[in-house]
Amino acid sequence: MLKITKTCHDHEVKAYLTMNIVIYDNEFPVLERILQETAASEIDAITVHNIGAIELAKELGWNFHISTQANISNTCSAKF
Numbered sequence: 001m002l003k004i005t006k007t008c009h010d011h012e013v014k015a016y017l018t019m020n021i022v023i024y025d026n027e028f029p030v031l032e033r034i035l036q037e038t039a040a041s042e043i044d045a046i047t048v049h050n051i052g053a054i055e056l057a058k059e060l061g062w063n064f065h066i067s068t069q070a071n072i073s074n075t076c077s078a079k080f
Helices: 001-010 026-041 051-058 073-078
Strands: 016-019 045-048 064-066
Touching: 001 026, 026 051, 045 051, 064 073
Parallel strands: 016 045, 045 064
Antiparallel strands: none
């Protein structure tokens, strides 16, 4: 990841990690480990669609973008 991110940044391109995946309760430790290990690569942001992944990204201090797969189709979801 570090090499890919460096190549992107060397060409003035941002690097994003897409995490548009279904995440089950038992997979959160793996997701957290991936995000912690990836932090050193200086990726600009991650793209997520799962509310649990959004909360984890916030806890870990990641910049994130909410994917269009998040189905934010009502005001309650948008306010979240």
